[in-house]
Amino acid sequence: MEKIKKHKFSFLSIAYWFLLLYIVSALVLWYFELEKQNKQMYLFRYELLKKDDVLYNEKLDALNDAKQRKTWQYAGEGITFLVLILVGAAYVYRVIRRQIKTADQQQNFMMAVTHELKTPIAISRLNLETLQKRKLQPEQQQKLLTNTLSETQRLNDLTTNILITAQLEGGKYAMAKDEINLSELAESCLRNFSLRYHNTKFISDVEENIWVKGEQLLLEMLINNLLDNALKYSPYDGSVSIRLFTKTKNAVLEIADEGIGIDDNDKKKVFEKFYRVGNESVRKTKGTGLGLFLCKKIVKDHKGSIDVCDNQPNGSIFTVKIPLLE
Known part of the structure; x- marks a missing residue:
């Protein structure tokens, strides 16, 4: 499928540039014909x-x-x-290229969303059918119920991400300006993840009583998406660390993983909508390409910044800076 898309885009590019070359050649020929006519008129007169x-x-x-x-x-x-033709051609080529890229990203997004929706639904249904048809021990029942609740929460997070992204992009989300204890919020998010992912080691270094102004739901989504992203690309028994401290009138949140890391060429692109790193080993992980885009949007709406750098010896560190409450 990927090869067909590349061949299709290559064919369109060749046809486009051939047509442009034909138009430019016709323009040059037009000039020489007019100049030839000008010389003939000169000789006649x-x-x-x-x-x-x-x-x-x-x-x-x-x-x-x-x-x-x-x-x-x-x-x-x-x-x-000639200038008008070249400027117009460059603009059209850029728009077409962007449209093709967006269409591919949207198609990949729909495929990813379909998979992301079906998986928790299928697991939850299987767990409930097992509880309905079999007489299990209380410990087994509790395990299945916990697993079902975890998958339900995953489904809820996905649908919330999609809904909030659409509202933020459309300017229809009325963001509150509340006083938020970011320290307590970070600790709460970390506790929820530690309960859901028992095999992962979570390391916390959170400074107490760091207050910011903003929307609690959005800031909670920001932390959850960064933690979820760290878990996706970390080893099964790896560790994820969260650090929160203050620096130059900013609350600084750092979430680090021990995964495969991100290439320098992809560090800026990972915050684009629907973008997923091109490495096949990464593409096989679950995700829709909305999480980090939503993180950047949330941080921007809180007048902050978000960056990613390499972790040592391997992995990535996402750093968020949000102005402190004055």
Whole structure:
């Protein structure tokens, strides 16, 4: 499928540039034809001049001047049309390329969302059917119920991400300006993840009583998405650390993982909508390409910044800075 898309885009690119070259060639040919006609008119009028005419020199100068002005006129018109054609061609090519890229990303997003929706639904249904058809021990029942609740929470997080993204992009989300204890919020998010993922080691270094102004739901989504992203690309028995401290009138949140890391070329792109890193080992992980885009949008709406850098010896560190409550 990927090869077909590449061949299709290559064919369109070749056809596009061939058509552009044809138009430019026609424009150049048009200039030479007009210049040829200009020279023929000059020679025709030159032959009509009489050398014994008292005004011969003046008429010859006027004829030469008219020929030169025509040459400059054709050249000016040709250059103007050429510039307009090239600018328009570059714009159209950029728009088409962006549309093809967006269409591919949306198609990948729909496929990912379909998978992400079906998996928790299928697991929850299987667990409930097992509880309904079999008589299990209380410990087994509790395990299945816990697993079902975890999958339900995963489904809820996904649908919330999609809904909030649409509202934020459409400017329809009325963001509150409450005083939020970011320290307590971070600790709460970390506790929820530690209960859901028993095999992962969570390391917490959270400074107490760090207050910011903003929307609690959005800030909770920000932390949850960063933690979820760290878990996706971490080893099964790896560790995820969260650090919260203050620096130069900012609350600084750092979430680090021990995963495969991110290439330098992808560090800026990971915050784009629907973007997923091109490495196949990463594409196989679950995700829709909305999480980090939503994180950047939330941070921006809170007048902050978000960056990613390499963790040592391996992995990534996402750093969020949000202004402290004044």
